[in-house]
Each structure stands twice: as C-alpha cells, then as structure tokens.
Amino acid sequence: MSNPAIAAKPRVALFITCLGDQFFPQVGECVVKILRRLGVEVTFDPRQTCCGQPAFNTGYRQEAREVATRVLDLFEGADYVVAPSGSCTSMMRVYYPELFHGEAEKLAKVERLRTRLFEFSEFLVKVLKVEDLGASFPHRVAYHDSCHLLRELQIEEEPRRLLRAVRDVELVEPQDNQLCCGFGGTFSVKFPEVSVAMGEDKLRAAAAAGAEYLVANDSGCLMHLAGLIHRQGLPLKTLHLAEVLASQG
Amino acid sequence: MSEHGVDSNQIRELGRQALGDAHLQEAYRSSTLRLYTHRLAAVSEVPGFERLRERARELKREVMDHLDFYLAQFAENVERRGGIVHWAESAEEARSIVGEIARRAGASEVVKAKTMVSEEIELNPALEKAGIRPFETDLGEFILQLSGERPAHIVAPAIHMTRHDVSDLFVHNLHSQPTEVPEQLTAIARRALREKFASAGMGLSGANFAVAETGTVVVIENEGNIRFCTTAPRVHVALIGIEKLIPRLADLAVFLRLLGRSGTGQKLTVYTSLLTGPRRPGEDGPEEMHVVLIDNGRIATLADEKMREALYCIRCGACLNTCPVYRKIGGHAYGWVYSGPIGALVTPQLTGIQNARELPFASSLCGACRDVCPVKINIPDLLLHLRSEAQERAPAPTPSGAALGERTTIRLWAWAMKRPWAYSLGSRLARWGQRLLARGGWIRKIPMYPASGWTDGRDLPALARKTFRERWTEIEKQ
Ligand code: SF4
Secondary structure (H helix, E strand, C coil): CCCHHHHCCCEEEECCCHHHHHCCHHHHHHHHHHHHHCCCEEECCCCCCCCCHHHHHCCCHHHHHHHHHHHHHHCCCCCEEEECCHHHHHHHHHHHHHHCCCCHHHHHHHHHHHHHEEEHHHHHHHHCCCCCCCCECCCEEEECCCHHHHHHCCCCHHHHHHHHCCECCEEECCCCCCCCCCCCCCHHHHCHHHHHHHHHHHHHHHHHCCCCEEEECCHHHHHHHHHHHHHHCCCCEEEEHHHHHCCEC | CCCCCCCHHHHHHHHHHHHCCHHHHHHHHHHHHHHHHHHHHHHHCCCCHHHHHHHHHHHHHHHHHCHHHHHHHHHHHHHHCCCEEEEECCHHHHHHHHHHHHHHHCCCEEEECCCHHHHHCCHHHHHHHCCCEEEECCHHHHHHHHHCCCCCCCCCCCCCCCHHHHHHHHHHHHCCCCCCCHHHHHHHHHHHHHHHHHHCCEEEECCCEEECCCCEEEEEECCCHHHHHHHCCCEEEEEEEHHHEECCHHHHHHHHHHHHHHHCCCCCCCEEEEECCCCCCCCCCCCEEEEEEECCCHHHHHHCCCHHHHHHCCCCCHHHHHCHHHHHHCCHHHCCCCCHHHHHHHHHHHHCHHHCCCHHHCCCCCCHHHHHCCCCCCHHHHHHHHHHHHHHHCCCCCCCCECCCHHHHHHHHHHHHCCHHHHHHHHHHHHHHHCCCEECCEECCCCCECHHHHHCCCCEECCCCCCHHHHHHHHHHC
C-alpha cells in the first residue's frame, strides 16, 4: 500500500463533540484506532466542549457565538479537524459563516477552519482515499442517512463505500431511507410526540428490510433511535459507523 | 380551533391530537405519499430540471429586488387592457374592496375559484356579513365550505379527508347517495354548483402568476371551475398577493414546467388560463375585470433581506408533501391557512411572530423541503432565522415542568461550555446524579423538562462512566 497521504503522516485534531464525549466515548476510541492504523497522528485538545449547535438551532445566536468562538480559536493550528458527526460538521462548515455574519476577523478564522474540517467518513474517503479498513462485521446493516450529513454536506456515498468494503456485511436499503429519523436537536424535546412517531417509521422500515443494525454517523440520531428501540424492546441495534469499521467480526 | 384569528402557538397540542387519530394519519400518509411519488416521477423525466429551478429562482429574485417597478408595470398594463386595479394594504382593506365591487355590481352571489389569498384575508365571512353568498367551486374548497374548516394543504385543501369522509359530508349536507367513486363525488358537487355559475353576478379567483409585461393573470387548475368563475359572471375579480408577479410572458414557460410537476406530478395541469383584461367586442368573458393587489404583510417581508426569499414561493405544495412533520401533524395543526414548511415561514411573517412563535420550531430541520422546492428556497435556513427572531421578539414562556426559563438554561449552558472545568464538573455531577435514575445503562424517566420531553417517548442512554476526555490520557499512551 503506497498512499501519499499516509506517507505524509497527516495530523488530525479530533473534535469529539459533546454528545460523543459524554455518551459514546467508545466511538471516539474507534475513530482514534482507525486513524492511527492508517498512519495518522491524532491529537485531542481537552479544552474543547461543544460546537454551539444546540443554542444556534434553538435561536440563541449570541450564546452560540460565544461557544463557537472558542472552537475557532482552539483549532487554529490544526492540519485537519475531524469530527465523527455530520451535524456538528455542518454546524461549523455551513452555519458558522452565517453565525458570524459581518464579523470579518471571525469569518477569516471560519474560512480557515472550513478548509481543514472533515466529517469522519468524508476524511477517510476523500482525504486519506481509503475505503477498505480491513474490518469484518457479519451482520445485516442498514445505513441511516442523517439529514445534516446528507443534505447540508452532501455526503451520501462515502459511508456506503466504507460499509461495502467491510467483510461479510450485508448492506440493506430500507424504504424511504433518506427520511429524517425525527431527532432534530431540541425538536426532540419540544415536539416529542412527532419526534417519536418519525423515529418509529424509521425503525419499522429498517426492520422490514431485515436489518439487524442501524448504522449512522451522528450521535444525536443514534441516541434517539437507540432510546426508542430500548423503550419498545425492538430486535434492532444501533452503532456508529466508526464502531463497525473498527470491528473485527 | 377558533374560526378566525391565528392559533399557531397551539401547534404541539393540535399535532398531538392529529397523531392520536389513526384515520387522519392514514389520510395524510396516503395522500402526501401519492403526491410525493408523482412529483418524483415527473421531475425525473425532465432533463435539466435543476437548471430550471435555478432559472425560476433567479427570476423571482429579480422580481422581488425590483418589485415596485414590476408592480407598476403590471398595474399599467392591466389598465391599458381595460382592467381596473385596486391596492389593498391589509386584509381588511382587501375585504372591503371586494365587498364594494360586489355591491356596485349588484351581485348577491359570488362564485369562487380556489384562492389561498382569499382564505388568508378571510373573505367568506366578510362577504356573508355583507349579505353576499360566496360559493366555493373548487371541489376541495367546496368540501371545506360544507365542513366549515380551513384548508389543510395549500394545493389539496381537503387532503385530510378520505373519500368516505367526503361521502358522509355530502350525504349529510346535500342528501346525496353515499358513494366513494371520485367521479360521482365530483358530479354531486357539480350538480350543487351548476346553476350558481349561471346566476352569480361575480366571479372571484386568485392568480398563480401575474405577468408584468402584459398585465396578464394566469390561473391553473384541473377541474375547469376556474374557467367558469372567471368568464361566466359579468364581473371577474382576481385577488393577487403581490409576490405573484413574474417579469415577462416568456418566463411563464419556466414556471409552468415547474409548478405542475412539483405540485401534483403533472406535466401541466389540465387548464391553464391567461386572462388579460375584460372581454373585447365580439368576445366572451366578463364585462368588468378587477385585480386587487394585496400586501397584507408582504412588503414588510420584502424589507427583511433575509426573509425576502420566502416571497419566491409559487405555492406548489411540494414542501408539505415531503415534510415528515407535516405528514404527521397535518395542516390544521399550523393554526392558520398556510401550513407545512412554507406555512412556518409565511405565518409568522404575515401575522406577527408573537402569534406564531412556535411554528419555526416545529421542524427537525431535515432539509427535505429545500431539496424539492422548485424555486430553491433555503427553508431550514429561514426557519433558523425566524427562531432567533422569535427568541428576541417573543421570548419562549417557561415550559411546564422546567425549573428555569429556556433563555436562562441556555445562558448557563453556554457559560459552562466556555469553561472546560465547569463542563467537566457538570458532567461529573450529572453522572453522580444519574446513579439514582439509571438501570442497566438506561434512564426511563426524568421528571424535569427538557429531559422529561425526551423520556416521554424513549429511554435515555446513561452518560458513559468515563468520558472520552477522561480516557484520553490512556488512549494517548497506547
Ligand atoms: S416553499 Fe417551495 S416547495 Fe414549498 S410551496 Fe413554496 S414553492 Fe413549493
């Protein structure tokens, strides 16, 4: 394997995301494991917290700006910033420019961040140019397109390519696979009935397609879906893509 | 739901009721799915559909950026062709203009085509009060007039009713025989309406487009009733929201190719009528043609640079059919005449954010609406903008079961997020606290909002025993 990116030994600053840090630290561990195996040097700055999305999405822009400003400063020196979340990546890539509208100095920082920021699956396929990570996962898997990954970042093929390269995995596409799962950040607690009803549709479709696992790249969606599965005792499991890719069967 | 005024802040409660009604759920599910699927098929047949969308968007931007110019041009051309132009700043003004035209025309009955702006200005009750009887001639609107409801969808107003519901309504109100055959239901409505077309002294329509270059009012439809309404009575009145303008007749080709396909999956609707002035000697058609150009909050939207984009809307309804939230809660939950994603933008704009502050929040921001919008309105972006307006101009009431107001909670949260030590301390406290609640890695119930909103319908995974940052020193060494 001669991969120019690997030869150059890229340095990645991991943005673990607040949900990833608090609820799914094992996902972060998988990300680190995979990146290291590919010859990447991973750094983690423990001063990081959240990208500011919860405040921004709930309409509190001042508070979001305060939190986001820290992110801009923390990652100024990094070669690459990688986040295992479509939602947080889209917050930084798509919505920071809007959040800092009219603030030239911050916008310059946003621009610098945007050129170096990647969602995890995107980083693997587009920057490192790898698809086969040598993983093995003998199960039937449905990949859930989280909305921000799909519609804000247009990342649709990368996770599927990575999954297809996994040994023994069977990838199924449930009906209406690109329909929102109903998480939606604070939407999930402001409109819980609707949020839950949307999630139920998602799970029903996955079960009908015979999936054992629902795999996604966003902790929010996964928390929501896993919470529903657990409440209703359904025969389905959820995993983050990184967990599947780090799996040895 | 009250018959007048705006009830938009009830959206959660009304949505909950809709979710509990299996019959209604099925009506919405099947109809939106049908329209959604038809759209997909129709759109995939057109090479360069994307370019068409871009073009339509450009045209709308051009109009909105120079609306004063195009309005003046349109008005001038209407008058040149013998039409009469009226300007209405508010709903009230629009109602009284229409009432006055009817009075002068001596019309005691008015036949109406489907027009959302007439719903918006709540024209029917005003006409009735003035002793003028309005007859809705669009099948969907006819149904709603009998049931006394607001439109549940901007294109298919009676989308929430099944054929069975309609049959029951007709049996009850028109003493017809029960039937679920669509053609027979249409025939029943036709019979009830037929003589009205001949006797009504005035016909009322909206406009899908208003062509500035020629002064032409364009209306599209499938039933043929609009043709009747706009040509049979002696007087025709077209109600036009000022965002309906397009620059030139040639531009119509762009919009017509988009509208039918996006709305119902039709290449073109069955009828497309271009109405330019009243009848000329030797022609059929109305003797008088009036156009009422209606502002009713649109100019304020225009002045808001960010929200201006919402005025590009051509009311195709695709965003409703696609929206997973609309599909669940239905149109009436939005509390006014416009529903779905576009309703969540338009209603706060036209009725004031305080009357509709909850609407922009009733979205998971999934962006499916933006993907189907024929004029590419960035709906999620505008919803986010309105959310911040809502928090500034009409702060959220403290949710029930919450210890603190939302703003205070977010301030505290932001304060902690800016201080890693506070963030870590908060995390430790939460993990200590959750020992009382968590069983086997899951929490079933937290009594306090916002977590209660979560645990109402799903379990919450417990916080990890050790966060990633706490594990990092180990990981780093490996
Ligand atoms: S916002 Fe776009 S998709 Fe929705 S009704 Fe208007 S034109 Fe159609």
